[in-house]
Amino acid sequence: MILRRPVDLAKLANMRYVNTHEAKTQLSKLIAAVRAGEEVVICQAGKPVARLAAYEPARKKPRLGAWKDKIVFQPGWDSAETDAEVEAMFDVLKETDGR
Numbered sequence: 001m002i003l004r005r006p007v008d009l010a011k012l013a014n015m016r017y018v019n020t021h022e023a024k025t026q027l028s029k030l031i032a033a034v035r036a037g038e039e040v041v042i043c044q045a046g047k048p049v050a051r052l053a054a055y056e057p058a059r060k061k062p063r064l065g066a067w068k069d070k071i072v073f074q075p076g077w078d079s080a081e082t083d084a085e086v087e088a089m090f091d092v093l094k095e096t097d098g099r
Helices: 006-013 020-025 027-035 080-090
Strands: 015-019 039-044 047-052
Touching: 015 020, 015 027, 020 027, 020 039, 027 039, 027 047
Parallel strands: 015 039
Antiparallel strands: 039 047
């Protein structure tokens, strides 16, 4: 486990290490411990091989309004002068439709 935040250190202290035999015989108790917030690391020959952690369902819908008040448009951001500056910066050629 890579420690990126202080919360990760708390998780590390809240882990239980068990061998595969204990995991097979005590699975129901280990699941109860996980539901209570503990993480269980399953070891084989003294080396961690798997982690039993609480299931977190994937979010299906994006949170609407997450960027509200974080982006501020300055007055004139969509003016013809601004468009001309952007076109000049990116060397965009305007297409003429011949009218």
